[in-house]
Each structure stands twice: as C-alpha cells, then as structure tokens.
Amino acid sequence: MRLTPRTAAGTFGLACALLATGLIVGCKKAEARKPGEWLVGYSSRDQSAEYTARLGDAVQARAKERGVKLVFVDAQADAQKQISQTENFISQKVDVIILNPCEVEASSPAIDRARAAKIPVVNVNSLTKAAPDCYVGSDDEQAGILAMEAIAKQLKGQGNVLMIHGIMGQSAQIHRDAGARKVLAKYPGLKLLDHQTASWDRAKALALTENWLQAHKGKFQAIFAHNDEMAMGALLALERAGLKKDVYVIGVDAIAQALDAVKAGRLDATVFQDAAGQGRGAIDTAILMAAKQPYEKEVMIPFQVVTRENVDQFLQK
Amino acid sequence: MTALTPPTLDRNLLHRLGIVAVLFVIAGLLSVLTDSFATASNLTNVARQISINGILAVGVTFVLLTGGVDLSLGSVVALSGVVCALFAHPGDHPLFVPIGMGLLTGVLCGLLNGVLVTRGGIAPFIVTLGMMTVARGLALIISGGKPVADMSPALTNLSGDLGPLPIPLLCFALVAGLSWLFLGRFRLGRHLYAVGGNELAARAAGVSVPQVKLFAYGLCGLLTGLAGVVLAARITTGQPNAGQAYELDAIAAVVIGGTSLSGGVGSVLGTVLGVLLIGVINNGLDLLSVSSYYQAVIKGVIIVGAVWLDRRQARS
Numbered sequence: 140m141r142l143t144p145r146t147a148a149g150t151f152g153l154a155c156a157l158l159a160t161g162l163i164v165g166c167k168k169a170e171a172r173k174p175g176e177w178l179v180g181y182s183s184r185d186q187s188a189e190y191t192a193r194l195g196d197a198v199q200a201r202a203k204e205r206g207v208k209l210v211f212v213d214a215q216a217d218a219q220k221q222i223s224q225t226e227n228f229i230s231q232k233v234d235v236i237i238l239n240p241c242e243v244e245a246s247s248p249a250i251d252r253a254r255a256a257k258i259p260v261v262n263v264n265s266l267t268k269a270a271p272d273c274y275v276g277s278d279d280e281q282a283g284i285l286a287m288e289a290i291a292k293q294l295k296g297q298g299n300v301l302m303i304h305g306i307m308g309q310s311a312q313i314h315r316d317a318g319a320r321k322v323l324a325k326y327p328g329l330k331l332l333d334h335q336t337a338s339w340d341r342a343k344a345l346a347l348t349e350n351w352l353q354a355h356k357g358k359f360q361a362i363f364a365h366n367d368e369m370a371m372g373a374l375l376a377l378e379r380a381g382l383k384k385d386v387y388v389i390g391v392d393a394i395a396q397a398l399d400a401v402k403a404g405r406l407d408a409t410v411f412q413d414a415a416g417q418g419r420g421a422i423d424t425a426i427l428m429a430a431k432q433p434y435e436k437e438v439m440i441p442f443q444v445v446t447r448e449n450v451d452q453f454l455q456k
Numbered sequence: 457m458t459a460l461t462p463p464t465l466d467r468n469l470l471h472r473l474g475i476v477a478v479l480f481v482i483a484g485l486l487s488v489l490t491d492s493f494a495t496a497s498n499l500t501n502v503a504r505q506i507s508i509n510g511i512l513a514v515g516v517t518f519v520l521l522t523g524g525v526d527l528s529l530g531s532v533v534a535l536s537g538v539v540c541a542l543f544a545h546p547g548d549h550p551l552f553v554p555i556g557m558g559l560l561t562g563v564l565c566g567l568l569n570g571v572l573v574t575r576g577g578i579a580p581f582i583v584t585l586g587m588m589t590v591a592r593g594l595a596l597i598i599s600g601g602k603p604v605a606d607m608s609p610a611l612t613n614l615s616g617d618l619g620p621l622p623i624p625l626l627c628f629a630l631v632a633g634l635s636w637l638f639l640g641r642f643r644l645g646r647h648l649y650a651v652g653g654n655e656l657a658a659r660a661a662g663v664s665v666p667q668v669k670l671f672a673y674g675l676c677g678l679l680t681g682l683a684g685v686v687l688a689a690r691i692t693t694g695q696p697n698a699g700q701a702y703e704l705d706a707i708a709a710v711v712i713g714g715t716s717l718s719g720g721v722g723s724v725l726g727t728v729l730g731v732l733l734i735g736v737i738n739n740g741l742d743l744l745s746v747s748s749y750y751q752a753v754i755k756g757v758i759i760v761g762a763v764w765l766d767r768r769q770a771r772s
Contacts, residue, residue, distance in 0.1 A: 187697060192601045307748060336748040341691045342698060346505050350742035353498040354490065368603075375692060379616075396605050396693070 177235070177429040178208045179422070180228035182249075184239045184265070185216040189368075190392055190414065191239060194264055197418025198237065205422060218245030225249035229256045234429040237261045237421050243310055244268050259428040263421040265310050272428065275420040275438040279311050282410045282442045283318020283363075286389045289408055289444055290361040293387045296326045298360040301351060302334040303344050303373060305365040312336075315365045315391065332359050337369045344372030352380050361387040367397035367409055374406055393445050393453055401450045408446045411453055416440040475712060475729045478762045479736065486740040493743055500622060504615075506735030507624035508533075508683050508690070510728065512706035513713075514628075514635050515679030517727045518672040520710055521639075523652040523719025524573060524580035526673070528565065528587035529680050529706055533699035535595040536561040536684025541604035541694025544611045551610050558685035559678055565591055566677015573673065574666035588703075595696040604694035615690040624686050631679060636724040648672060652719025709734050712762050733762060 179202065183195040195211070202209040210231060214221035218241040228236050229252065236253050238260055240246035247269035253260045254269075262271040290300055302319060305312035323329055332355055337344035344364060351359070362377075364370035370390025377383040383405070390397055393411035400406035420438040427434040445453050486493040512529050519526045540558030543549050565587060572583040614623050639645035650658040651668045659665050683702075688694050713730035715722025737758055741751045 187596050187601050189602055304748070333745045335742065335745070340698070340700070341693070341695060342687060345691060346738070347742055349501050349505065350739055353492040353495070353501055353739075354743045354745070356492075372691065394603075396603060399605075 176206065176208050177426060178210065178231070178233045179235045179237060179425050179429070180210045180225075180231065180233040181212070181237045181421075182221050182224045182228075182239065183211070183213045184221075184241050186213040187215070189394055190366075190412065191264070193414040194239060194418055197415045198263075198421060199418075200415075201419045201422040205426060207422060207426060214241050216241055218242045218249075221246050222249045222252070225252055229253065229258060233258060235259050235261065235425040237263055237425055238267070238271065239263050240265050240267045242267075259425075261421050261424050261428070263417055273424050273434060273436055273438065275417055275424060275440070277412055277417065277440050277442055279314030280318035280321075282391045282412065283315035283320075284322055285318075285410050285442055285444050286315075286363050286391060286408075287319040287322035289389055289446075290363060290387060291322060291326050291329055293407070294329065294360050297328040299330050299332040299355075299358055300361045300363060301332055301355070301359050303347065303362065303364040303369045304334060304336040305339045305369075307336050312365055319363055337364075337372065339366050339368055341368045341372040344369035345376050348373040348376035349380075352376065352382065356382075357385075359386065361389075364388070364390045366390055367392045367394045370406060370409065371396060371400065374400065378405070391442075398445065398450055398454050401445055401447055402454065404447060408444055411443045411445050413440045413442075474765045474768075475714070475726070475733060475762060478758075478765060479729065479733050482733070482736055482740065482758070486736070486743065490740075490743045493740060498739070498743075500620070502735050502739045503625040504622040505739065506731050507622070507628040508687050509702070509705050509709060509734065510628040510731040511631050511679050511683040511686065512702060513709040513727050513731050514631050514724060515676040515683075516703070516706050517635070517710050517713075517715055517722060517724060518648060519580070519676045520707070520715050520717060521648045521652045521719055521722055522669050522672045523655070524669065524672065525584060525707070525717070526566075526569065526676050526680075527581065527584040527703050528569065528591055529676075529683075530699035530702035531588045531591035531595065532562055532565045532677065532680045533684040533687055533702055534694075534696055535565065535591040536681040537688035537698055538595045538599045538604055538694035538696055540611075540685045540688050541607050542598065544607040544688070544694075546606070546608040548608075551608075554607075554611055555685055558688070559681040562677045562679070562681020562684060563674055564677070566680065567670065567674045569677065570670035570673030574669050592696075599694060599696040601696060603696070605692070607688065607692055607694075612689050612692045615686065624690065627682065627686060631682070632724055632728050639724060644668065644671065649720055652716075652721075654720070705734060708759055712759060734759070 181198050184191045186192045186195055199209060199211060210233060212224045214224060221241050225236060236258055238249060240262060243266060247267045250260050250267055250269040250271055260271040261273045261275060263275045304316060323331055335347055337347050362373045364373055367390035370388055374388050377386050387407045389408045391410040393409045397406055397409045401409060417440050420440060424434050424438060492498050516526050516529060536558040539561045540554045543557045544554035569583050569587050572578050573580050616623060618626060647663045647668045650663055651665050655665055687698060709730035710727050711717060712733055713726030715726060737755055
C-alpha cells in the first residue's frame with residue numbers, strides 16, 4: 140500500500156497550498172510606506188518563551204500607538220537566524236533596527252552589519268559584545284540583588300539559602316547569580332547551602348527541590364529561583380512535602396501564574412521585570428534615532444519586588 | 457517459522473545482569489556517601505521522578521523493537537499536556553475528558569507517524585523529526601505560547617499518592633507490566649520482534665508488517681500521551697515548552713536496557729532497569745550536590761559505561 144506517484148504529487152500539492160495559505164494569513168502584505176512614516180525592524184530572541192513573547196507584544200503595541208511601521212520577526216533562539224534577519228532588514232532599508240539578542244557573542248555580527256550599513260541599532264533586554272547605539276533593558280544583577288535582599292530581610296540576615304540557576308552561561312543567569320552573591324557577601328550569617336541549575340524549567344526545578352528536601356531537609360529557610368517557572372516548581376515540591384511554611388521562596392519575572400500565587404499567599408515574592416516599559420523605551424528611542432534627534436545611550440527600566448502587599452497593582456498590568 | 461520466535465530468554469537475562477550490577481554498585485556508593493539516599497522517602501521520590509521517563513521508555517521500546525525510532529516524544533508530551541490542561545479547568549468537564557483528550561492527542565500523533573512510515577515509505581528518523589517540530593509548534597499555537605494554568609485539583613491530585621505509593625509510579629508499573637505480558641504472551645507481541653529481526657522473513661511467514669509497525673507507533677503515541685497527562689498533573693500546568701529532549705533520556709534508557717537500535721532484540725524488563733539507572737544517577741548527583749557542569753559529564757560516562765559493560769558480558 141505505497142503511495143502512487145499521483146497521490147504523492149496530490150498530497151504534496153495540497154501541502155504546498157496549505158503552506159501558501161499559512162503564509163498569506165500569517166504575514167500581512169507589506170504596504171507602501173506613507174511619507175514621514177518610520178520603518179523599524181524588530182528581531183525577537185524567541186517568541187515561544189513567555190517573557191520575550193510579552194516583550195514582543197509590548198513592542199508591537201507601542202509601535203502601533205506611535206504610528207511606526209514595524210517589521211516583526213522571530214529568531215527562535217538561533218543567533219545565526221538573527222544575523223540573516225538583520226541582513227534582510229538592511230536590504231529592506233529600515234530606519235532603525237531593534238534587536239532582542241539571542242546571545243552575547245553570537246549575535247554581535249548582526250550589530251556590526253547594521254552599523255556598517257549606517258543603520259542605528261537598539262538592543263533591548265540583553266547585551267551583546269558589540270556595542271549598539273542604545274541599550275534599553277534592565278540590569279539583571281539588580282534582580283539578583285533585590286531577590287537576595289528580600290531573603291536577607293525575611294531571615295534577618297541569619298540562615299541557609301538554596302539557589303536554582305537558569306541555563307548556565309546565559310546572560311540572565313550569570314548576572315542574577317552575581318547580584319545574589321554580592322548580597323550574600325554582605326551578610327556573614329547568610330549561607331548558600333547548595334545551588335544547582337534547573338534550566339529555567341518547572342519540572343526540573345520540582346525534581347531538584349524534591350531531591351534537596353531529601354539531602355537538606357529542615358536545614359534551609361529560603362530558595363531563590365532565577366525565574367518564576369522554577370520558583371513555581373520549588374513551591375510545588377515544598378507544598379507537597381507540607382514544608383512551605385518553613386521556607387521563603389522568591390522568583391524573577393512576575394509571570395501571571397506567579398502573581399496569582401503571590402496574591403493567594405502561596406509564593407512569597409517575585410521580582411517584576413517590566414516588559415511593557417522595555418518595549419516602550421525601545422520604540423521611543425528608535426523614533427528619536429530615526430528623526431535624528433538626541434537620545435539616551437542607555438535606558439534602564441528598574442526591577443521591582445512584588446509581594447502580597449503590592450501585588451494588585453501588577454495584576455492589572 | 458523461526459522468524460516468529462523471540463530471541464532466546466537466556467541472552468536477555470545475561471544482558472540484564474550487567475545493568476543490575478552497575479545499578480547495585482551505584483546504589484551502594486550513594487548509600488555510603490549520603491545519609492539520605494537509602495531512605496524510604498527518597499526512594500519514593502526516585503520512583504516518582506522516573507515515572508514519566510519510564511512510561512515514555514516503555515512506549516518507545518515497541519518502536520525500537522520494530523527497527524524504527526521516535527524522536528517526537530518530548531514534543532508530543534508537551535502537546536498532550538497542553539491539550540489535557542485546556543480541558544481540565546475546574547468545573548468544565550468530568551475527569552475522564554482531559555485525560556481522554558491527552559491520550560487521544562498522543563495516539564493521533566503516533567498513528568500519523570506510523571502511517572507516514574508504513575504507507576509513505578519515509579524513514580522513521582525523518583517522519584518523527586518532522587512530528588517533533590510540528591507537535592511543538594501546535595503546542596505553542598493552541599496555548600498562545602503561555603503555560604495553560606488553572607487545572608482542577610481532581611486532575612493535579614493524580615500526581616499524589618495512593619496509600620504509600622505515588623500514582624505516577626503505579627501508572628508506570630501498570631504500563632510496564634502489561635507491556636511485558638503483551639510482548640511475551642501475545643502473538644502480536646511476538647510479531648513485533650519478528651518484524652524488527654528480519655522484515656522479509658516475517659513477511660514471508662505471513663506477518664502483516666505495515667499493520668504491526670502502525671500498531672507500534674500508535675501504542676508509543678498512546679503512552680506518550682499518558683506521559684503528557686502525568687507531567688501536566690505533576691507540574692499543575694500544560695507547558696508548551698515542557699519535555700525538551702525527553703526522547704533522548706527515554707531512548708538512552710531503552711538502549712541501556714539491552715534493546716538493539718536495529719530492532720528485533722530487547723525487553724521491557726531491560727528498559728525498566730535502564731530507567732531506574734538513569735533515575736538513580738539523576739537523584740544521586742543532586743543529593744551529592746555535584747556541580748551541574750560535572751553532572752552532565754558524569755551522566756554521559758555512566759550511560760556509555762553501563763552499555764559497554766553490558767555488551768561485554770553478553771558476548772562472553
């Protein structure tokens with residue numbers, strides 16, 4: 140019962156037709172640019188990750204608000220793809236490129252190419268080795284400092300802490316770790332009992348915390364997870380063991396589920412990273428650049444600690 | 457009719473002894489090096505953690521026995537979990553609906569793999585590689601890229617305990633037990649070995665090769681769907697990004713357990729031992745607080761070492 144050439148060709152044709160429909164539905168036809176309208180290219184690191192997807196939405200919303208024409212593409216966490224997308228932006232003759240870089244080193248050539256073509260570049264959310272014309276983002280070290288300070292305050296500077304890393308070697312992991320360690324160095328009574336990666340993944344953080352509960356049961360009073368997904372995993376493990384009341388848990392990002400958990404009194408705190416603020420800052424700077432007006436070289440959007448007391452103002456965002 | 461008899465049991469038994477020895481050595485070391493490894497609560501813990509990989513590994517054993525492969529496991533786990541979570545909001549549907557939808561998603565993906573392999577005549581590696589990206593994409597599309605939360609406690613409680621035993625472990629045990637019976641006692645089970653061992657001989661002996669293969673992929677899909685439901689219950693959400701690289705751990709467990717990648721040789725018992733070995737390593741390295749850089753290296757060395765020891769023993 141093999142496919143005959145005819146049915147095979149038919150199936151292939153059908154697949155092509157489907158693909159074409161998808162392309163037509165998926166991307167709107169490039170309209171002619173109105174005079175005075177700026178054209179901006181945006182390459183997102185990864186639209187399948189919750190935070191960068193939220194950032195992408197914020198950029199699109201702000202571009203619409205300010206009447207900027209946006210070419211929006213997704214690099215799917217592939218630096219190579221991001222470089223090609225930048226080359227496409229250059230041949231499309233965009234006024235400004237906004238890059239949400241995939242990697243510190245590997246995305247740098249994208250910046251070099253844009254600069255060689257004399258198109259200004261804004262980096263949003265993460266850094267690259269090659270310097271862009273402007274960086275809009277938040278200082279990840281500050282997230283680590285805020286989280287560990289919240290723990291130090293809760294434990295009054297005395298106790299054992301566990302830390303769950305993101306993927307080792309990524310910019311956010313390195314800087315959140317560095318910030319946390321700066322605070323630990325300030326409090327001699329605060330000890331890092333153990334630390335391990337769970338690769339930003341909830342299921343992995345859940346298993347890791349279960350294992351920690353075996354190895355260090357009753358010996359730790361707080362967990363700092365580098366993102367909320369992992370904080371939620373740690374929280375589930377503690378709740379199932381009936382030990383949540385003894386352990387303070389804090390994450391980073393303020394994703395919807397974490398905010399709900401803070402509101403419900405399950406999760407102690409999270410650190411809010413302002414996607415809307417970063418998106419707004421990136422588009423606003425791009426407009427200044429396109430109009431050849433003066434702009435800030437660095438726009439820092441601050442992190443904020445979210446606890447049960449102030450969670451309501453973040454739930455509306 | 458020689459093609460229809462499974463490989464001799466003695467050979468499988470020898471295969472297993474090597475793994476059992478490695479398992480004992482590692483468990484012994486961990487009991488000495490840590491106070492917490494050999495406790496009832498930690499062993500329950502290991503049991504809970506291996507269940508998902510266990511269910512996947514048993515499923516993919518069927519496919520590997522026919523000489524195929526399934527690389528779409530991790531993505532289909534994510535897709536089934538998301539579909540299950542979508543139907544699991546409190547008060548929406550009775551419990552069997554989200555579970556059924558999760559399983560159905562898995563079966564459909566598996567059957568589609570099977571149809572493309574048997575009727576389309578495309579290599580299993582390519583078909584399931586395609587399914588891997590399609591299923592991941594579908595999981596992202598229907599969830600909008602965000603975790604599907606707000607699952608009813610009735611479903612998330614399925615990751616809890618029944619008496620002293622974790623429910624995911626009971627699922628894994630049931631799956632492994634039934635599969636063991638099926639491969640040993642049922643004609644279709646023996647046909648799986650025959651197809652993987654020598655496809656032409658099996659066809660000559662009157663076995664319907666495409667049907668047997670389709671069955672293997674479908675069953676693997678069903679078990680992948682089950683793993684997706686169990687994972688969603690465990691992490692209380694349907695995560696479109698969950699299950700990355702799960703297929704590699706599952707296939708590693710099956711191969712450690714003595715199943716041949718070229719088909720025809722292998723057993724469910726071996727797979728269960730392979731799953732246990734990987735689970736004990738993962739748990740033990742965390743208990744010993746081994747740095748994550750070293751964990752990756754140690755895991756790889758133990759996996760290859762175990763297979764090498766096992767094969768050496770089987771030859772002697």
